[in-house]
Amino acid sequence: NELASMMDIQVNQIIATCMSLGLFVSINQRLDAETISLLAEEFGFKVEFISAEVAAAIEEEEDDEADLSMRPPIVTVMGHVDHGKTSLLDYIRKTNVLSGEAGGITQHIGAYSVKLESGRQITFLDTPGHEAFTAMRARGAQVTDIAIIIVAADDNVMPQTVEAINHAAAAGVPIVFAINKIDKPNANPDKVKEALANMNYLVEDWGGKYQCQEISAKAGLNINLLLEKVLLEADILELKANADRRASGTVVESSLDKGRGYVATMIVQNGTLKVGDMILAGLYYGHVKAMFNERNQKVNSVGPSEPALILGLNGAPTAGEKFNALESEREAKEIATKREQLQREQGMRTKKHITLDEIGRRIAIGNFQELNVIVKGDVDGSIEALSDSLIKLSTAEIQVNVIHKAVGQISESDIMLAAASNAIVIGFQVRPSMAARRLAEKEEIDIRLYSIIYAAIEELKDAMEGMLSPEI
Numbered sequence: 001n002e003l004a005s006m007m008d009i010q011v012n013q014i015i016a017t018c019m020s021l022g023l024f025v026s027i028n029q030r031l032d033a034e035t036i037s038l039l040a041e042e043f044g045f046k047v048e049f050i051s052a053e054v055a056a057a058i059e060e061e062e063d064d065e066a067d068l069s070m071r072p073p074i075v076t077v078m079g080h081v082d083h084g085k086t087s088l089l090d091y092i093r094k095t096n097v098l099s100g101e102a103g104g105i106t107q108h109i110g111a112y113s114v115k116l117e118s119g120r121q122i123t124f125l126d127t128p129g130h131e132a133f134t135a136m137r138a139r140g141a142q143v144t145d146i147a148i149i150i151v152a153a154d155d156n157v158m159p160q161t162v163e164a165i166n167h168a169a170a171a172g173v174p175i176v177f178a179i180n181k182i183d184k185p186n187a188n189p190d191k192v193k194e195a196l197a198n199m200n201y202l203v204e205d206w207g208g209k210y211q212c213q214e215i216s217a218k219a220g221l222n223i224n225l226l227l228e229k230v231l232l233e234a235d236i237l238e239l240k241a242n243a244d245r246r247a248s249g250t251v252v253e254s255s256l257d258k259g260r261g262y263v264a265t266m267i268v269q270n271g272t273l274k275v276g277d278m279i280l281a282g283l284y285y286g287h288v289k290a291m292f293n294e295r296n297q298k299v300n301s302v303g304p305s306e307p308a309l310i311l312g313l314n315g316a317p318t319a320g321e322k323f324n325a326l327e328s329e330r331e332a333k334e335i336a337t338k339r340e341q342l343q344r345e346q347g348m349r350t351k352k353h354i355t356l357d358e359i360g361r362r363i364a365i366g367n368f369q370e371l372n373v374i375v376k377g378d379v380d381g382s383i384e385a386l387s388d389s390l391i392k393l394s395t396a397e398i399q400v401n402v403i404h405k406a407v408g409q410i411s412e413s414d415i416m417l418a419a420a421s422n423a424i425v426i427g428f429q430v431r432p433s434m435a436a437r438r439l440a441e442k443e444e445i446d447i448r449l450y451s452i453i454y455a456a457i458e459e460l461k462d463a464m465e466g467m468l469s470p471e472i
């Protein structure tokens with residue numbers, strides 16, 4: 001049936017031709033490649049086979065440099081629990097004094113955009129924390145341009161601060177530090193700066209390259225200065241987009257709303273999205289029926305780096321999924337069908353992650369230059385020793401990167417980071433949590449557990465030389 005409609009002939013003709021070739025087929029029969037070629041030839045067509053991956057993907061044309069203009073930065077706030085992520089996002093959202101616009105942002109739609117006095121804009125992802133950040137990245141989404149890492153000055157750099165820094169670094173996202181709670185009598189910003197310096201993150205006022213601002217999220221102190229530093233960082237990045245094309249971007253949140261049907265918050269990353277456009281996000285599509293901004297106002301078009309709540313999709317796409325505006329419903333439907341097919345055939349995962357067994361083979365065929373490793377252990381000393389030794393295994397062909405190391409059991413967040421950065425996880429004298437183990441199975445992440453440093457180093461070395469004996 002599908003083949004008949006592609007060639008625009010009656011399906012009966014195909015069935016009849018099959019019969020004449022000695023094949024008895026039903027209308028929904030799947031034909032093999034050879035039969036398809038043979039049949040097509042009978043009707044004067046030539047067949048070109050393309051992979052299912054290609055059929056399910058959307059080709060995006062590169063923009064001409066001349067069509068590009070500046071776009072606002074998209075920012076994520078990360079840091080240790082209780083250091084003030086939510087307070088900072090709330091302060092910026094609620095006051096919005098900076099724009100002088102009447103009425104703060106009342107809705108939580110997963111992202112919001114603020115305009116500063118200078119007229120420049122910043123978009124914030126409204127789900128703070130590195131877990132959300134890395135979960136999106138594990139699905140292939142690169143949304144964040146700049147990370148604000150918040151550290152409480154009455155506390156210090158804490159384990160989740162380190163995680164947040166490493167998650168941002170693994171994504172190659174520049175960091176601006178916000179040292180929070182300076183209104184507190186026991187605040188000691190220098191202690192925080194010193195701890196950062198010890199991690200090789202030297203802040204600007206100490207002669208380093210990392211921008212840093214002392215703030216109070218609660219009192220609203222110096223927030224404007226922090227945002228200016230974010231914009232300075234954005235200037236260095238020269239963030240650009242072409243507003244004059246069909247939109248593409250990323251899904252930030254989605255849900256089924258009782259009254260309105262499926263709603264999804266999307267951030268446009270290139271182009272302009274308009275009401276009426278046909279969009280496809282993952283497996284779902286539909287005409288954009290209406291769009292709302294974070295102030296619950298109806299909008300008709302949404303430009304680069306701007307978020308909007310969108311009505312009109314026929315399902316709820318996963319956060320982190322890419323969306324594209326397409327020419328027609330037919331095209332959207334066709335690609336959605338291909339994606340469903342692909343998912344059925346390959347299971348949910350399309351991307352396989354690296355395993356120790358595979359490293360040698362991949363190095364041998366020469367398409368592997370970096371090996372990312374996450375090291376968790378029971379004591380700091382052995383983690384340092386092991387990490388140093390692993391990095392020293394780097395050769396001219398392959399660079400070993402320890403993208404995160406910390407004391408403690410292997411957590412879900414470690415697995416998510418491994419999935420986003422295609423890393424393997426090494427546990428020294430520690431084990432994964434139940435949840436981490438389950439996630440690792442689902443994401444196909446290689447976890448290796450050791451109790452002797454030497455054994456870990458030897459095994460990785462053997463793997464890199466393609467000499468690892470297969471696991472039994």
Ligand code: GDP
Nearest residue numbers: 080081082083084085086087180181216217218
């Ligand atoms: P999160 O867990 O990182 O999102 O932290 P929250 O924003 O929830 O803040 C944790 C606690 O610290 C709350 O009780 C806040 O009121 C408080 N807090 C946040 N920022 C400041 C600040 O600048 N000064 C003071 N004194 N308290 C703050």
